[in-house]
Amino acid sequence: MAGSGVAHLRGDEALLRVEDLVVEYRTSAGVVQAVSKVSFDxxxxxxxxxxxxxxxxxxxTGRAVLRLDTVTSGRIRFRERAIEDLDEREMRALRREMQMIFQDPVGSLNPRxxxxxxxxxxxDIAGASRKEQEAAAGRVLAAVGLSDERFRDLLPRRLSGGQAQRVAIARALAVEPQLLICDEPVSALDVSVxxxxxxxxxxxxxDLGLTVVFIAHDLNVVRTVSDRVLVMYLGKLCEFGTPEAVYAYPAHPYTRALLDSVPQPDAVDGFSGPALEGDLPSPLSPPTGCRFRTRCPRADELCASEEPQVAEVRPGQFAACHHPLPVPEVPTGSGDAALPIPVPVPVPARSTA
Incomplete structure (x- = not known):
């Protein structure tokens, strides 16, 4: 179900560490609880x-890490620097080390x-010389597979969606960041692109030694690119672990429901399990206790009265649920070796589409 806690955090070696992040918005209808005490590293x-x-x-969550959205409370550490304590000048300087790629590739680019x-x-904002900017433009365009000579003078309206996203990625790379936050970077593109x-x-x-936070609603995409997976529901963390563990043996009923809702070519009705029932509750008035309880087949009175905490269900796999689904025990030291490896999404040949 959906809860709080820091049992899954892995220590001081993390490049990015977020603890008890809360982001709320005040509206005419009330306070929107967008993110509620989410922790990850x-x-x-x-x-x-x-x-x-x-x-x-x-x-x-991704926008809050860069303080593009106001953080209500919580702690964000990037290379052990407390982001929430930085003034605007210091934050602008730090953003050179943390860049974001947005969902709408064309809309994120100045059309003029x-x-x-x-x-x-x-x-340019950082005060680099014209010579430095010219050299960087050629370098990053080449890195994303775009010809400097062909594309350098084009306006965004002349670009395809894939080309516009490559330009957005090149813009993020130009300042040589350590952390790249990708917010639904492929959801607006054709499947092949x-x-x-x-x-x-x-x-x-x-090639560049980047650390990446990849945000998406597509389970197959997340499985393909991720070393660790964090599942969220209504502003809360539900499950955290390797994709091999989370996808093969989900411990959280919501994760199980998400996986069951993915179309399967060999299933009779196209799906492997029952669809997730009910609508997402309003973040203006989320359910008490576990926020997933109104849609969960395992919910009981405890789920209504007490918020579940993140707990380890097997080595390296964590869930915030009073009644987690059973997962197989893995011998100490074997990691995920005993789990089936998910089949990756087929990837067509590269192009500059």
Whole structure:
């Protein structure tokens, strides 16, 4: 079910550490509880995938890390620096080390500026010389598979969705960040182009030593790119672990329901299990206790009265649930070796679409 806690955090070696993050918005209808005491960390060189239904708070979580959305409370540490304590000047400087790629590739680009100016916006703000900007533009466009000569003078309206997303990625890379937050970077793209952008992000992560937070609602995409997976529901953490563990043996009823809702080609009705029933409750007045209890087949009185805490259900796999689903015991030291490895999503050949 959905709760709080820090049992799954892995120590001081994390590049990014978030504890008890709360983000709330005041509206005319009341206070929207977008993110409620969510904790996670990301180790250097790791990709953390954050997945959940629309409205679960995953994008708000990513934006809060960069303080693009106001943090109500909680602690955010990047390389042991307390982000919530920085003033605006210090935060602008730190954003050179933390960049974000947004869902709408065309909408995230200034329509009046050519590609060569768009990709060096961060360097221009930082006061880099014209020579430095020109060199960086050629370098990052080449890194994302775009010809400097062909694309540098084009305006965003002349780009396809995939090309626009490559430009957005190049813009993020120009300032040489350590952390890249990808907020639904492929959801607006055709399926074939999605795979090309996923390949690109993986290649850049490997070649540049990036640490990545990858936010998406597509379970297959998250499984393909992630080293660890965090499942969210209505502003709360539900489950955390490796994709091998979470996808093969989900401990949380919500994770199980999400996986069962994914279309399966060999299933009679196209799905492997019952659909998730009911609508997502309003974040203006979330359920008491466990926020998933109104849609959970295992819910009881305890779920209504007491919020579950994050607890380890097997080595390296955590769930916030009073009644977690059974998962197999794995011998000490074997990690996920005894679990079946998920089949990756087929990836077509690369292109600059």
């Amino acid at each position: 990301v180790l250097p060189g790791e990709t953390l995938g954050i997945v959940g239904e629309s409205g679960c708070g995953k994008s708000t 500026r050519p590609v060569r100016e768009l990709v060096v916006e961060g360097l 999605q795979a090309q952008i996923l390949n690109l992000v993986e290649d850049l992560k490997r």
